[in-house]
Amino acid sequence: MKARTRIPLTNSWSHAMQVMSHEIRSIxxxxxxxxxxxAGCGPRWHLDIGDDGHVLTGVDLDPEALRIRRDETKDLHEAIVGDLRTTDFGHRTFDVVFSSFVLEHIPGAQQVLENFNRWLKPGGLIIIMIPDPYSAYGFTARMTPHWVHLLYYRLIRGQKNAGKPGFGPYPVIYDKAVSREGIRAFCEENGLVLTAEYGMLSDPLKSNFKQQLVKAYTRTLQVLSLGRLSSEYNDVIFIIRKPALPSRADLQVSAALPI
Structure with missing residues (x-):
């Protein structure tokens, strides 16, 4: 495992949400x-993109997660039970494709990424959040059984519903494409522009004893790995732009230029 290059860090969950919200508002x-x-529905839509001038479609394999979003949170305009590998939204359907902590759970994630590109309009955004498999946190998630993840969510993060229908954590897969290197390669191969990459802590900083134990563990893992497994952040945010199509005026100017 090679040493990891450093990436900019968001300083809190709320700051990360602000960064992504700003990117969406910019288009x-x-x-x-x-x-x-x-693409894959969490408990609610966390981003703030201003007024209600948007349509939010949610797709997920878990019908209970969608029911909670549709009937309790009530922030989806359309809820679709479906598999991101086989669902068909056609071509150039969405201005934004947002996927938060989903790809690491999917075998065949490369196909999902290709679908994201196909579904996205030129000039649009793909925003992806995943646990970095080579952070101390992500490495532990990859190397431990699912029951350990359930205990962590229930005992450390205090999520009593963890593992129940409609609630994570879900088993992790981590296909090859689901990594910093994999996402970069996907963008390069498909003519997409990776405009920003941020590291992010998955939880707001806390000072309770359990959180301090987790921090001590991840720092120890970083030392033992000689710095290859970062404890500075857990998760990665990728902000990807699809180049806009040239305008008719641009095409006319291009055609008029001498060869």
């Missing part, structure tokens, strides 16, 4: 409605 044209796909 929003006044008077036009953004079509957004949430």
């Amino acid at each position: 929003k044209d006044p008077g036009k409605r953004l079509e957004i796909l949430e």
Whole structure:
């Protein structure tokens, strides 16, 4: 395992949400409605993109997760039970494809990434959040059985519903494409622009004893790995842009240029 290059860090969960919200607002044209796909649905839509000038479609394999979003959280305009590998949204359907802590659970994640690109309009954004498999946290998730993850969510993070229908954690797979190197390669192979990459702690910083134990563990793992497994962050945010199509005026200028 090679030493990892450093990446910029967000300083809190709320700061990470602000960064991603700002990116989405940057492509929003006044008077036009953004079509957004949430590929895999968490408890709620965390981003703030201003007024209600958007349509949020959620797709997930877990019908209970979708029921909670549709009937209790009530922030989805459309909820679809489906597999991201086989669901068909056609071509150039969405302005934004947002996927938060989903790809690491999917065998065949490369196909999902290719679908994201196909579903995205030119000029649109793909925003992906995954636990970095080569952070101390992600390495531990890859190397431990699922029952350990359940105990961590229930005892350390205090999520009493963890593992129940509609609630994570779900078993992790970590296909080859689901890594910093894999996402970069996907962008390069498909003409996409990786405009930003951030490291992020998965939880707000806390000072209780359990959190301090987790921090001590991840720092120890970083030392034992000679710095290859970072304890500075757990998760990675990728902000990916699909180049816009040239305008008719651009094409006319290009055609008029001498060869």
